[in-house]
Amino acid sequence: MTDAIPCLILGGYLGAGKTTLINGLLSRHHGKQITVLVNDFGAINIDAALINNKDGDTLSLTNGCACCSIGDSLLETADRVVRGENPPDLLLVEASGAAEPGRMKQILMGVPGLKAAQCLTVVDASTFQKRLRDKFVGKLVRAQLKQADCLYINRLAEGKEPEDPVLASLNKPRMTSAQEVFRYLGALGAEKTDLSVDLGAEKEAAEALQTFTLPIPADMERKDLQAKLTRLPTSIHRLKGILTLKERGADQVFTVQGNGQDCTFVKTEPRNRDIPSGLVLIGPVSDQDRRRITDLLTTAQL
Amino acid sequence: MQLAALFVRLTRKPDMSDITVFTARRIHTMSASQPHAEAVAVRDGLILEAGTLDSLKPWTDRYGATVDERFKDKTIFPGFVDPHLHPSLGAVLLPSYFITAMEWSLPDRKVPATKGRDGYLQALKEGFEKEGASRDVFVTWGYHQLWHGDLTKADLNAVSKDHPIVVWHRSFHELILNDAAIAHIGVDQEVMERHPQINAEIGRFSETGAKVVMAGLKDFLFNPARFLEGLQSLLQVIHLGGHTTVADMAYGIFDFEQEWMAFNAMINRDEVPLRVLMVPKGLPEDGAKESPADAVKVIDGLADRSNDKLFFDRRVKFFTDGAIFSELMQMEEPGYIDGHEGEWLMVPELFEERVRAFWTAGYRIHVHCTGNLGHELAIDVLEKLQREHPRLDPCYTIEHFGVSTEEQVQRLKQFGGRVSANPYYVHELGEAYWVKSIGFERASQMVRLGTLMRENVPFALHSDFTMAPAEPLKNAWVAVNRLSESGKVLAPEEKIPVHQAMKAITIDAARIIGLENSIGSIRSGKKADFTVLDDDPYEVAPETIKDITVHATVFEGRVFEVIKE
Numbered sequence: 001m002t003d004a005i006p007c008l009i010l011g012g013y014l015g016a017g018k019t020t021l022i023n024g025l026l027s028r029h030h031g032k033q034i035t036v037l038v039n040d041f042g043a044i045n046i047d048a049a050l051i052n053n054k055d056g057d058t059l060s061l062t063n064g065c066a067c068c069s070i071g072d073s074l075l076e077t078a079d080r081v082v083r084g085e086n087p088p089d090l091l092l093v094e095a096s097g098a099a100e101p102g103r104m105k106q107i108l109m110g111v112p113g114l115k116a117a118q119c120l121t122v123v124d125a126s127t128f129q130k131r132l133r134d135k136f137v138g139k140l141v142r143a144q145l146k147q148a149d150c151l152y153i154n155r156l157a158e159g160k161e162p163e164d165p166v167l168a169s170l171n172k173p174r175m176t177s178a179q180e181v182f183r184y185l186g187a188l189g190a191e192k193t194d195l196s197v198d199l200g201a202e203k204e205a206a207e208a209l210q211t212f213t214l215p216i217p218a219d220m221e222r223k224d225l226q227a228k229l230t231r232l233p234t235s236i237h238r239l240k241g242i243l244t245l246k247e248r249g250a251d252q253v254f255t256v257q258g259n260g261q262d263c264t265f266v267k268t269e270p271r272n273r274d275i276p277s278g279l280v281l282i283g284p285v286s287d288q289d290r291r292r293i294t295d296l297l298t299t300a301q302l
Numbered sequence: 303m304q305l306a307a308l309f310v311r312l313t314r315k316p317d318m319s320d321i322t323v324f325t326a327r328r329i330h331t332m333s334a335s336q337p338h339a340e341a342v343a344v345r346d347g348l349i350l351e352a353g354t355l356d357s358l359k360p361w362t363d364r365y366g367a368t369v370d371e372r373f374k375d376k377t378i379f380p381g382f383v384d385p386h387l388h389p390s391l392g393a394v395l396l397p398s399y400f401i402t403a404m405e406w407s408l409p410d411r412k413v414p415a416t417k418g419r420d421g422y423l424q425a426l427k428e429g430f431e432k433e434g435a436s437r438d439v440f441v442t443w444g445y446h447q448l449w450h451g452d453l454t455k456a457d458l459n460a461v462s463k464d465h466p467i468v469v470w471h472r473s474f475h476e477l478i479l480n481d482a483a484i485a486h487i488g489v490d491q492e493v494m495e496r497h498p499q500i501n502a503e504i505g506r507f508s509e510t511g512a513k514v515v516m517a518g519l520k521d522f523l524f525n526p527a528r529f530l531e532g533l534q535s536l537l538q539v540i541h542l543g544g545h546t547t548v549a550d551m552a553y554g555i556f557d558f559e560q561e562w563m564a565f566n567a568m569i570n571r572d573e574v575p576l577r578v579l580m581v582p583k584g585l586p587e588d589g590a591k592e593s594p595a596d597a598v599k600v601i602d603g604l605a606d607r608s609n610d611k612l613f614f615d616r617r618v619k620f621f622t623d624g625a626i627f628s629e630l631m632q633m634e635e636p637g638y639i640d641g642h643e644g645e646w647l648m649v650p651e652l653f654e655e656r657v658r659a660f661w662t663a664g665y666r667i668h669v670h671c672t673g674n675l676g677h678e679l680a681i682d683v684l685e686k687l688q689r690e691h692p693r694l695d696p697c698y699t700i701e702h703f704g705v706s707t708e709e710q711v712q713r714l715k716q717f718g719g720r721v722s723a724n725p726y727y728v729h730e731l732g733e734a735y736w737v738k739s740i741g742f743e744r745a746s747q748m749v750r751l752g753t754l755m756r757e758n759v760p761f762a763l764h765s766d767f768t769m770a771p772a773e774p775l776k777n778a779w780v781a782v783n784r785l786s787e788s789g790k791v792l793a794p795e796e797k798i799p800v801h802q803a804m805k806a807i808t809i810d811a812a813r814i815i816g817l818e819n820s821i822g823s824i825r826s827g828k829k830a831d832f833t834v835l836d837d838d839p840y841e842v843a844p845e846t847i848k849d850i851t852v853h854a855t856v857f858e859g860r861v862f863e864v865i866k867e
Contacts, residue, residue: 014649075513097649106510109497110517112490136632136650136679139643 004115005082006188007091009104011144012122013131014097017154019043021122022094024178025185026050026065032186033064035081035088039096041069049211049280052240052257062238062282070094075110082113090188093117098140102147118188120181121148123167126155132166145170152181210285213278214293218244220300222254222265228296232260232281233289241279242268321345321367322859323358326378328838331824332809342378343367344830347858351826372861376853377838379804380823381546381831382774383811385722386668386701386764389548389565389578390555392539393532394523395443395768398470399433401425402444404730404787406771409538409865413444419451423461426469430461439466439486439522446472448734453478455505468519473627476508477515487518524556526564533568540576542864543765543772544833544852549579549815551668551701551764552619553604558582562607570611575857577611579815580604581668584618584656585648594659601660615816617666619701620657621647623676626704626727627769629739631673633705638739644673654683661687666697666816668722672704674744681713688717696720699814702727702766705744711753721761722814723806725749725780726770733786745792751781752796762811763803778803778839779848800840800847832856 010018022036023045038044044059044067052060057069066088070077074093081091091114095104101119108117121144124131131141145151145166150173175181216225222245229239240257255268256279279297322344329339331352339352343361350361361367400406401422406413416425426442434440440462445453458467458480466483479487484494484505494502499511507515522528540548553561569578582601592600605614624630624645632644647670648656657667669680677700684698700706700714703723714721727748736745754761763777770777781803784792791797798806812822821829834854839847854863 014651073513073517075510076517079517097652098646100645103510106498107513109499110493110510110514112493116496136675137646140646143643 004113005087005089005091006115007078007093007108007117008185008188009093009095009101009108009117009119010122011095011099011101011104011119011148012097013124013128013137013141013144015127016097016122016124017152018094018122021152021178021181022067022092025092025182026061026063026067028063028182030063030186032090033066033086033088034090034092034185035066035068036092036094037068037070037074037077037081038094039070041067047211049213062240062280074104074107078108078111078114082111087113090185092185095119095144100140100143100147102143105147118149119147120150120152120184121145122152122154124155125153126157129164142166148172150175150184152176210290211280211282212290213241213280214297215278216241216243216245216297217300218251219246221246222252224300225256225297226263226265229260229263231296232293233283233285234260235285235289236260236281236283236293238282239263239279243279319346321350321361321365323355323362323367323369324373324378324832324856325355325369325371326373326376326834329378329824330804330838330840332380332805333823333825336825339824341369342824342830342832344856344859347830347860349824349826349828349830352824370861373834373853377835378824379544379833379835380808380812380828381821381855381857382544382807382833383762383815383817383822384540384543384545384548384764384767384772384774384807385762385811385815386551386724387540387548387767387772388552388555389533389536389550390561391768392536392772393529393564396532396535396539397441397528399429399440399442400444401429401442402472403446403449404771406444407542407773409535409542416444417449419453422450422453423457426458427461430465430467434462434465434467439468439483439519441468441470441519441523443470444472445469445478448738455480455484455503458483458505468515473625475512475625475628476506477512479505479507479515481505487515489514489518529564530568533564537568537574537576539767539772541855541862542852543774544835544855545772545774546575546831546833546855546857547577547579547812547817547821549581551581551766553580553582555583558604562612565612566609570609574611575855575860575862577613579617579817580608580612580614581617581619581815582614584620584660584667594656597656598659598663598665601665602663615666616664617668617815618660619668619670620653621670622650622653622679623647623671623673626672626702626731629735631704632675632679633673633740634675634678634707639741640739644675650679653679654686657683658687658690661693661697662691666695666699668699668701670701671706672702674705674707674710677703677706677710681710681717681719684717684719685713694718696760696813696816701764703749703761705740705748706750708750708753711750711757711759715757715759719759720814721754721759722764722811723749723751723754723761724766724770725751725763725777726765728784728786728792729780730770730787732784732792733788733790736792747793747796749781750793750796751798751802752793755798755802760810760813761806762814763806764811773848774807775835775839775850775852776848778807779845781806782844782847785845800844804839830856830859 012018026046050061052062059067105117132138152175242255244253253268253270254265256265258264323341325341340354342352343350343358400413401416402413405415464482466486467480468483469478497511499508608614623632630645671677671680698719700721703721732745736742765772781798782800784797786792809822812818821831835850836853837850852864
């Protein structure tokens with residue numbers, strides 16, 4: 001299969017730093033659609049403004065990424081994602097702390113349309129030597145290192161790699177910063193999408209990106225808002241929100257998403273309290289633009 | 303006489319029923335204060351008292367009684383208790399066709415021991431001719447290469463080219479499929495070819511490859527009609543074994559709600575002579591999605607649905623290491639002969655964190671342990687929790703008790719732990735694991751019940767059905783004799799006396815699940831639950847205890863005869 005989806009297992013023992021990496025990755029503004037399968041949904045901590053939709057075990061984000069709970073079958077969950085309407089550019093699978101990545105690789109072999117998975121094991125430099133000596137998990141932690149294709153050495157003291165005979169004996173590519181990991185992930189998806197996004201280099205761009213939420217007056221007419229949105233600067237990449245607006249004089253709730261030029265309004269059941277009110281706008285806008293947009297959207301007048 | 307009857311009517315509370323007195327050749331009460339009786343008086347589902355017809359007179363003279371002599375040649379025990387089995391696994395497995403290396407007695411069939419490749423293929427052919435056509439997929443369970451030799455797709459294709467045949471391995475971790483079954487499930491061609499644990503040529507799907515088949519068979523295996531059929535047969539299995547109380551020792555193994563609906567429909571009925579203690583798994587969501595406190599709340603919430611037949615008692619089930627039948631128990635040095643490693647079913651820190659939350663909430667904890675490193679973890683956590691938050695109640699039970707050490711038993715005793723053991727491992731796995739897995743010393747000493755007795759640690763026996771037959775007498779037989787599959791005695795020092803074994807399937811089993819005040823022995827005030835045997839285990843040759851047949855059970859005073867073919 002030429003368009004098989006690349007897959008990376010994020011391995012490592014409990015507390016190694018896998019979730020932090022996932023939170024960082026999901027919160028970035030890159031052009032890649034990454035779906036992350038996680039064990040512990042509750043640990044995923046994403047700015048509410050970035051959340052497009054939460055449907056049971058799936059969280060969809062405004063940057064095109066998604067996060068799903070693995071549930072009781074990795075095989076079936078991965079299969080569902082790959083067969084889904086909108087398959088990702090890259091599937092990232094978080095291993096449970098007890099998992100041996102080698103076994104997970106084999107399970108994922110049972111998913112048609114998925115490339116043979118690679119494994120990146122996250123190592124907590126500050127604790128892993130203690131873990132290696134632990135009578136219960138020493139062998140497991142060693143297996144997680146051995147079965148990895150590459151390692152991310154996390155929490156280095158003063159940036160220095162630990163001099164450890166176990167690590168030294170493993171001749172595997174190593175990364176020592178989240179930036180490097182993001183860059184590596186960017187390259188993994190590139191074959192499929194021709195989008196060689198350097199997720200690591202995105203940092204500068206991401207700083208210029210702004211995400212801000214504007215309260216939209218409830219007495220605004222839907223058609224007025226729609227007209228206003230067409231006047232937004234093109235630097236607004238994306239907007240979304242669940243808004244109460246006037247439709248021919250009556251209150252009506254809408255899910256709004258798209259960008260200024262191309263935006264959909266879908267009638268929706270009254271809002272779920274978890275979702276912030278107001279319109280979320282994302283884009284590299286200047287302060288001046290931002291003031292202009294605020295004036296435009298927060299007053300009912302055209 | 304008429305006057306006496308009138309007197310009875312006038313003095314009795316209007317809602318009281320008649321007294322029935324059951325007589326027997328011998329009643330083993332399992333009460334140390336009065337071990338034997340000849341008659342037992344029952345009213346309203348409760349035992350009035352046990353003794354002799356003469357000693358029961360204060361009751362029978364006053365109220366009259368029906369003397370039921372149908373068991374006069376039989377031996378009566380308290381109703382057998384299995385403190386650890388899995389009704390849901392049984393329900394999924396039982397509708398399959400059994401071809402097994404060991405004998406299995408099922409209500410609708412007596413499964414003979416089938417050994418050797420030729421014997422297996424012959425049994426498969428016969429089974430398919432009998433039942434193949436009536437099932438969309440012919441699933442047979444029990445194959446094991448140690449006893450049945452190598453089996454390939456070609457062998458199955460020779461039985462049928464067009465009808466799907468699935469051979470499910472004894473360990474549940476491997477499957478062999480014929481071409482029709484592979485096509486029926488629709489296994490992706492590319493996956494067939496590239497998967498390291500699928501051998502496309504011989505049609506074998508093992509471990510992670512087996513998951514591909516199980517995902518494809520899910521709709522078939524978990525079809526509600528099939529599940530209810532399986533549950534019905536499970537209830538017959540349980541009755542045939544002589545049980546009147548069992549514990550579901552991981553309720554929610556598939557799904558809390560669906561299991562509850564099926565159980566409630568099938569078990570919460572007057573004509574079912576069984577009550578089930580529900581012990582939920584302590585991780586309500588796979589992958590520990592909730593916080594520990596939320597997990598406790600979820601489990602707390604389940605108790606509201608208790609009824610007389612299916613009830614909760616603030617008990618919860620956890621797991622340390624992998625399955626013994628898959629050789630995935632965690633072993634201390636020197637480990638396995640072939641050098642492979644076992645697995646943790648939960649990260650040790652996570653295990654500790656979750657157990658702590660239930661411990662401090664006052665729950666009683668049951669921990670699945672198979673290897674000696676698994677036991678070490680469970681006992682380490684027990685010690686830690688006792689130091690942090692001491693508890694005097696019997697609140698920590700090791701489940702299965704596969705491979706352990708004497709020192710672990712001593713430490714378990716020190717910190718107030720108990721054991722619910724599966725002795726069947728000794729019989730089925732003892733010899734195979736001696737030769738191929740962990741060597742003689744550790745394999746022969748699996749399930750060291752003699753050590754438990756020496757250290758005075760309370761223990762019960764369980765079947766973990768479907769891991770072992772749900773036949774308490776067979777388990778008692780293993781515990782007493784420690785005979786391996788080929789008849790060798792494994793670690794005679796770990797044998798236990800008949801009386802200890804019979805206690806371990808009655809009063810001590812009740813104690814392990816906290817029901818000793820209402821069941822487990824025949825004494826005044828307990829439920830009138832009895833198991834009626836055709837012979838007396840104390841009198842027969844110990845090596846024939848497993849052959850004693852269950853004649854009937856009595857559940858809360860009502861007789862339920864075992865229908866024999």
